[in-house]
Amino acid sequence: MAAPELAQTEPEGIEGVRMTWLNWPRSKVEASKCVIPIATSIQPIRPHVDLQILPYAPLRCKTCSAVLNPFCRVDFTAMIWICPFCFQRNHFPQHYNSISQTNLPAELYPNFPSVEYLIPNYQNSQNFNQSSPIYLFILDTCMIEEELEFAKSSLKRALGMLPENAMVGFISYGTQVQVHELGFSEMSKVYVFRGSKDISKDQVLEQLGLSVSGGRRPGPGMHKGGGGGGPSPVAGAGPGINRFLLPASECEYTLDSLLDELSTDQWPIAPGNRALRCTGVALSVGSGLLSASMAGTGARIILLVGGPCTEGPGSIVSKDLSDPVRSHKDLDKDAAPFFKKAVHFYDELGKQLVNQGHVLDVFASALDQVGIAEMKVAIEKTGGLVVLSESFGHSVFKDSFKRIFEVGGEQSLGLAFNGTLEINCSKDIKVQGIIGPCTSLEKKGPSVASTVIGQGNTTAWKMCGLDKSTCLTIFFDVSSSEKSDPAGPSSQLYLQFLTSYQSSDGQMRLRVTTVTRRWAVGSEDLVQGFDQEVAAVIMARLASYKMEMEEGFDATRWSYDALSVFNNSPDETAYFRILLNRETISNAVVMIQPSLISYGFDSLPGPALLDVQSIAADRILLLDSYFSVVIFHGMTIAQWRNMGYQNQPENQGFAMLLQAPQEDSQLIIRDRFPVPRLVVCDQHGSQARFLLAKLNPSATYSNAQDMMHPGSDVIFTDDVSLQVFIEHLQRLAVQAS
Ligand SMILES: *[C@@H]1O[C@H](CO)[C@@H](O)[C@H](O)[C@H]1NC(C)=O
Ligand SMILES: *[C@@H]1O[C@H](CO)[C@@H](O)[C@H](O)[C@H]1NC(C)=O
Ligand SMILES: *[C@@H]1O[C@H](CO)[C@@H](O)[C@H](O)[C@H]1NC(C)=O
Numbered sequence: 001m002a003a004p005e006l007a008q009t010e011p012e013g014i015e016g017v018r019m020t021w022l023n024w025p026r027s028k029v030e031a032s033k034c035v036i037p038i039a040t041s042i043q044p045i046r047p048h049v050d051l052q053i054l055p056y057a058p059l060r061c062k063t064c065s066a067v068l069n070p071f072c073r074v075d076f077t078a079m080i081w082i083c084p085f086c087f088q089r090n091h092f093p094q095h096y097n098s099i100s101q102t103n104l105p106a107e108l109y110p111n112f113p114s115v116e117y118l119i120p121n122y123q124n125s126q127n128f129n130q131s132s133p134i135y136l137f138i139l140d141t142c143m144i145e146e147e148l149e150f151a152k153s154s155l156k157r158a159l160g161m162l163p164e165n166a167m168v169g170f171i172s173y174g175t176q177v178q179v180h181e182l183g184f185s186e187m188s189k190v191y192v193f194r195g196s197k198d199i200s201k202d203q204v205l206e207q208l209g210l211s212v213s214g215g216r217r218p219g220p221g222m223h224k225g226g227g228g229g230g231p232s233p234v235a236g237a238g239p240g241i242n243r244f245l246l247p248a249s250e251c252e253y254t255l256d257s258l259l260d261e262l263s264t265d266q267w268p269i270a271p272g273n274r275a276l277r278c279t280g281v282a283l284s285v286g287s288g289l290l291s292a293s294m295a296g297t298g299a300r301i302i303l304l305v306g307g308p309c310t311e312g313p314g315s316i317v318s319k320d321l322s323d324p325v326r327s328h329k330d331l332d333k334d335a336a337p338f339f340k341k342a343v344h345f346y347d348e349l350g351k352q353l354v355n356q357g358h359v360l361d362v363f364a365s366a367l368d369q370v371g372i373a374e375m376k377v378a379i380e381k382t383g384g385l386v387v388l389s390e391s392f393g394h395s396v397f398k399d400s401f402k403r404i405f406e407v408g409g410e411q412s413l414g415l416a417f418n419g420t421l422e423i424n425c426s427k428d429i430k431v432q433g434i435i436g437p438c439t440s441l442e443k444k445g446p447s448v449a450s451t452v453i454g455q456g457n458t459t460a461w462k463m464c465g466l467d468k469s470t471c472l473t474i475f476f477d478v479s480s481s482e483k484s485d486p487a488g489p490s491s492q493l494y495l496q497f498l499t500s501y502q503s504s505d506g507q508m509r510l511r512v513t514t515v516t517r518r519w520a521v522g523s524e525d526l527v528q529g530f531d532q533e534v535a536a537v538i539m540a541r542l543a544s545y546k547m548e549m550e551e552g553f554d555a556t557r558w559s560y561d562a563l564s565v566f567n568n569s570p571d572e573t574a575y576f577r578i579l580l581n582r583e584t585i586s587n588a589v590v591m592i593q594p595s596l597i598s599y600g601f602d603s604l605p606g607p608a609l610l611d612v613q614s615i616a617a618d619r620i621l622l623l624d625s626y627f628s629v630v631i632f633h634g635m636t637i638a639q640w641r642n643m644g645y646q647n648q649p650e651n652q653g654f655a656m657l658l659q660a661p662q663e664d665s666q667l668i669i670r671d672r673f674p675v676p677r678l679v680v681c682d683q684h685g686s687q688a689r690f691l692l693a694k695l696n697p698s699a700t701y702s703n704a705q706d707m708m709h710p711g712s713d714v715i716f717t718d719d720v721s722l723q724v725f726i727e728h729l730q731r732l733a734v735q736a737s
């Protein structure tokens with residue numbers, strides 16, 4: 001078959017890869033002069049219409065195990081391919097006999113750097129349907145009635161959306177933890193755990209009667225009909241786990257009625273106290289329960305939390321309401337007595353989940369902080385999702401939550417499980433590490449750099465949860481001593497990214513992306529291939545990482561006022577950082593610098609300056625500041641609209657003008673997770689502040705009331721123009737050479 005042509009539209013292309021430097025510095029000396037690091041952002045499972053899906057196993061180099069790719073030199077007569085990484089000559093196997101220059105296998109198509117292998121005959125040895133991911137819901141009940149009702153109705157809707165074979169479990173908690181059996185619609189049993197004391201995985205299994213080593217098992221007399229009959233539906237499960245994890249189709253009714261009866265936590269709250277909420281123990285119990293399923297089985301803990309943990313391990317504040325939740329100032333002064341212990345707790349929880357291959361998602365709804373800053377480590381290491389909103393009744397929560405359960409379809413996030421990323425690179429390239437939602441697998445090798453950034457010391461990473469927009473930033477170093485290569489000097493360098501994962505439809509897949517770039521010939525060549533947009537985002541990620549890891553790191557020196565934590569709560573900062581690190585380059589740019597589009601009668605919609613001077617009575621503005629999307633009608637436009645001009649046949653142009661920003665905003669909202677808040681407002685209206693806060697840097701909100709609302713966009717006000725920043729980066733880059 002002749003190789004097809006590739007339709008290129010976006011900068012990521014089919015590779016899903018963007019780099020700070022297109023041409024790489026050749027030597028360590030040259031590299032050390034570059035202020036902007038050599039880094040690559042990759043969307044490991046980016047969807048692409050031209051992606052070739054190959055229903056067979058990949059061919060691997062017998063020396064370095066790199067996968068056959070379009071950059072291999074092929075001798076069709078001798079039926080040999082030469083590996084661009086180690087120069088090994090490999091023979092094609094028999095079944096490639098028919099290939100030729102004009103009949104290429106898809107993995108050799110030039111210009112198709114990414115292909116995906118469907119691992120055939122992927123059958124688990126256990127009696128388990130691989131396409132059955134587990135959803136374990138953990139619901140906080142220390143909420144006001146109204147909030148709990150909102151949360152319940154979203155849960156019910158989710159249950160209705162899950163594929164029939166998806167496995168479901170349910171835990172509720174307040175001051176104590178309740179694990180609910182779902183296997184029996186009548187007489188369903190609840191296992192209660194104290195919230196004040198940490199509990200190990202083995203203790204959880206023991207108490208639930210799931211321990212394999214002779215623990216207490218539910219006798220046949222315990223329930224009529226017992227849960228033990230028939231094969232267990234959960235992979236490698238201990239006995240009886242199907243009392244707790246059931247296919248959605250079998251437990252929807254039970255869980256629905258259970259939710260109907262569930263009330264807010266009844267534990268008394270003393271005056272002047274917070275509710276005793278044991279989020280930490282609830283997560284330990286959830287993780288322990290999931291440990292009874294086989295490691296690597298797709299599973300996510302979906303936590304719905306309405307306030308701070310105040311009971312047991314993982315607590316972030318005392319129960320006394322007169323102690324405020326920690327601020328950045330407290331953290332700086334080391335005056336947050338719960339912080340380090342809580343972070344340690346969630347770090348350990350994250351490690352356990354990573355070992356099991358499971359994901360932690362957190363949906364928080366509260367006016368105060370709930371502890372995202374402490375939980376961040378577990379969310380990020382497992383590749384979990386996080387959404388902060390001010391109410392479970394708000395569309396930011398409701399619409400985001402719904403997205404998780406959409407399978408297939410346009411709006412689907414394409415959630416995948418049990419991912420592993422491995423990197424192969426040309427000899428002189430070393431990997432320093434990754435910033436983003438993953439965990440180092442500590443796989444040492446010759447291409448591991450000695451200096452570590454983020455998750456390092458490895459060429460392989462675990463991504464328990466990933467989706468089609470998940471993005472990672474990989475930092476590289478070059479080690480070339482410029483001594484001669486046995487294969488002669490090569491002008492090209494190669495990188496290969498191998499991502500194996502379980503797709504949302506349950507298939508085991510391996511995405512192989514092989515890219516080549518040129519070694520730069522001198523400084524001029526280096527500077528020519530500098531990608532400003534990628535550099536801006538990657539420097540933001542690096543600065544935010546350093547602010548977290550290095551005490552006293554001064555981001556203003558990097559021109560990064562935009563990342564300032566001043567005026568934000570630690571939860572808001574953590575939320576921002578998690579998203580900044582996992583978003584695509586184009587979305588991350590919007591996080592750093594909002595985009596503004598102006599619509600008018602006399603011109604096509606076009607970008608406008610983020611300045612009050614862009615406001616005009618006869619124009620509509622569309623602001624995208626990532627967390628919110630604002631449609632702002634100029635005064636005249638608003639008046640005409642109020643008078644209904646758009647409904648008169650002769651004013652079709654006006655109707656279209658009103659419609660255009662609405663449609664464009666829907667396009668933004670459709671593709672973004674968390675779903676942004678949509679604000680439609682008029683000049684001089686009360687909601688106009690959502691636009692004004694972004695336009696006038698001096699008009700940042702100092703109003704404490706506004707700061708209390710996580711998810712309200714005023715919290716992420718930026719003070720630095722991206723243009724200024726990019727110019728700064730450019731100067732640095734040029735200086736370097
Ligand atoms: C596994 O699940 C898929 C998707 O629902 C279904 O089509 C298939 O029949 C199931 N296989 C087994 C062995 O249960
Ligand atoms: C999880 O991924 C690993 C590494 O790719 C693989 O060996 C394992 O079989 C997977 N497990 C499951 C249950 O899919
Ligand atoms: C490629 O990756 C494999 C597996 O991680 C590793 O064993 C091998 O040494 C790597 N080769 C190169 C050239 O990096």
Ligand SMILES: *[C@@H]1O[C@H](CO)[C@@H](O)[C@H](O)[C@H]1NC(C)=O
Pocket residue numbers: 452456457
């Ligand atoms: C990297 O590995 C070395 C030894 O192999 C160890 O001493 C070091 O602490 C590790 N660094 C990180 C950041 O994990």
Ligand SMILES: [Zn+2]
Pocket residue numbers: 061062063064065066083084085086087088
């Ligand atoms: Zn090789």
